[in-house]
Amino acid sequence: MISSSSRLADVINQTPCILSVIDRLNIRLGFHDATIRDICNRYGFSVELLTSIFNIYAHNGYEPQIDALSKQDILKLVKYLQTSHRYYSKKSFPKLHRKIHLLLKKGDASNAQILHKFYDDYSEELAHHFLFEETTVFPYVKRLLSNTVKVESRFDIYSFAQNHTNIEEKLSDLKNILLKYLPEDYPSALRIDLLNNIYAIEQDLARHTIIEDKMLIPAIIRLETISGRK
Amino acid sequence: MLKRFNILLIEPSDLIADGFTALLEESGNFVISNRLSSIAEFNKKEHSGTDLTIVDTIALKFDQYSEVRSIIPSETSSHIVALITTLPNNKRLHLFDSYFSIWDNRKEIIEKLLLLFNNEDTPDNKTIEDRNALSQREKEVLVAVAAGLTNKEIADKLHLSIHTVTTHRKNISRKTGINSISGLTVYAIINKLVDLHDL
Numbered sequence: 001m002i003s004s005s006s007r008l009a010d011v012i013n014q015t016p017c018i019l020s021v022i023d024r025l026n027i028r029l030g031f032h033d034a035t036i037r038d039i040c041n042r043y044g045f046s047v048e049l050l051t052s053i054f055n056i057y058a059h060n061g062y063e064p065q066i067d068a069l070s071k072q073d074i075l076k077l078v079k080y081l082q083t084s085h086r087y088y089s090k091k092s093f094p095k096l097h098r099k100i101h102l103l104l105k106k107g108d109a110s111n112a113q114i115l116h117k118f119y120d121d122y123s124e125e126l127a128h129h130f131l132f133e134e135t136t137v138f139p140y141v142k143r144l145l146s147n148t149v150k151v152e153s154r155f156d157i158y159s160f161a162q163n164h165t166n167i168e169e170k171l172s173d174l175k176n177i178l179l180k181y182l183p184e185d186y187p188s189a190l191r192i193d194l195l196n197n198i199y200a201i202e203q204d205l206a207r208h209t210i211i212e213d214k215m216l217i218p219a220i221i222r223l224e225t226i227s228g229r230k
Numbered sequence: 231m232l233k234r235f236n237i238l239l240i241e242p243s244d245l246i247a248d249g250f251t252a253l254l255e256e257s258g259n260f261v262i263s264n265r266l267s268s269i270a271e272f273n274k275k276e277h278s279g280t281d282l283t284i285v286d287t288i289a290l291k292f293d294q295y296s297e298v299r300s301i302i303p304s305e306t307s308s309h310i311v312a313l314i315t316t317l318p319n320n321k322r323l324h325l326f327d328s329y330f331s332i333w334d335n336r337k338e339i340i341e342k343l344l345l346l347f348n349n350e351d352t353p354d355n356k357t358i359e360d361r362n363a364l365s366q367r368e369k370e371v372l373v374a375v376a377a378g379l380t381n382k383e384i385a386d387k388l389h390l391s392i393h394t395v396t397t398h399r400k401n402i403s404r405k406t407g408i409n410s411i412s413g414l415t416v417y418a419i420i421n422k423l424v425d426l427h428d429l
Binding site: 110111113114115117118121122166169170172173174176177180181182183 | 406407408409410412413415416417419420421425426
């Protein structure tokens with residue numbers, strides 16, 4: 001388990017996908033032998049917040065302790081999630097889209113047409129989901145933190161979690177289509193590159209979802225209870 | 231599909247047994263070849279060659295649920311299905327190949343029983359690829375899903391119950407690894423089950 005005395009370099013060497021997490025947390029590389037505690041002191045995170053996020057990435061089935069999170073932590077968590085959304089929608093997915101485009105040019109036109117449509121619908125759904133979080137969920141959390149919530153501005157966090165399932169389901173469908181069902185005549189190198197890309201995004205998004213479902217949502221419920229709303 | 235399957239019915243109530251016999255025999259697919267009032271009357275030799283045993287869960291003591299397969303071995307009866315006439319022990323129903331309740335309608339009961347015989351080929355002499363190939367019926371359901379039909383519409387069009395359509399859809403997703411409707415549409419087009427212009 002990653003703890004306050006773990007060295008960040010060891011953490012990343014063991015779980016390389018954390019590299020993109022620290023980028024989104026705005027932690028710069030070149031940190032020598034800094035421990036998680038050192039990093040927290042330097043960047044103003046609590047040890048609980050950072051180890052929770054890192055452990056979600058490093059250990060399947062890890063259950064974060066949200067009781068240890070302060071209001072300050074929850075604000076930082078929201079900021080991290082916002083940065084992640086920007087990262088997905090400005091970097092990961094456009095890159096994926098370019099590769100899909102390149103690959104589909106090499107084959108049957110009707111396959112290309114239907115797969116482009118599938119991908120466009122998926123991007124739209126994703127954008128819609130992110131937008132909902134940006135315009136509804138995150139502002140709601142901020143209002144809860146500053147005690148300025150009106151009763152009628154509540155939203156249904158359970159339908160929010162269902163949305164996550166749909167998004168992961170479609171990405172997994174895309175992966176299986178490219179892996180199993182697109183005919184053999186597409187160039188392998190492009191196809192493998194694209195699949196590797198999807199595996200990475202899939203893993204990252206799954207962890208992102210756990211952070212929202214197991215840290216953000218319980219934090220919201222706890223804040224609602226504190227403010228006597230539920 | 232005109233093979234008639236032999237059924238052994240273990241049912242203490244005459245009323246239910248007679249009603250059930252009439253309902254099944256009317257379908258033309260099943261014959262009740264034996265009816266017992268309790269599981270104690272079961273005899274491996276006498277009842278061998280049964281295609282399907284239907285047991286009213288009321289005829290089973292709590293500890294008999296887990297032994298039902300050893301009391302009625304698969305050499306004697308290839309499938310065992312639970313008939314639910316009272317509140318059952320839900321945790322134990324997975325020990326049966328299938329189950330239905332007296333509140334299911336005629337169509338649902340017949341379809342649930344026929345589904346058992348749909349994949350009769352034993353897994354051993356089929357490759358994984360064969361087992362994962364879609365059946366003709368599943369392809370029809372898939373094409374209808376790709377065309378944007380709802381489960382209700384598919385049920386009406388193909389003369390199935392909604393329950394059966396849902397079962398087919400689950401099997402399609404399990405076999406293909408594709409769950410979303412739009413993903414299944416892509417699958418249907420890539421595999422030339424439908425033409426893009428027909429959608």
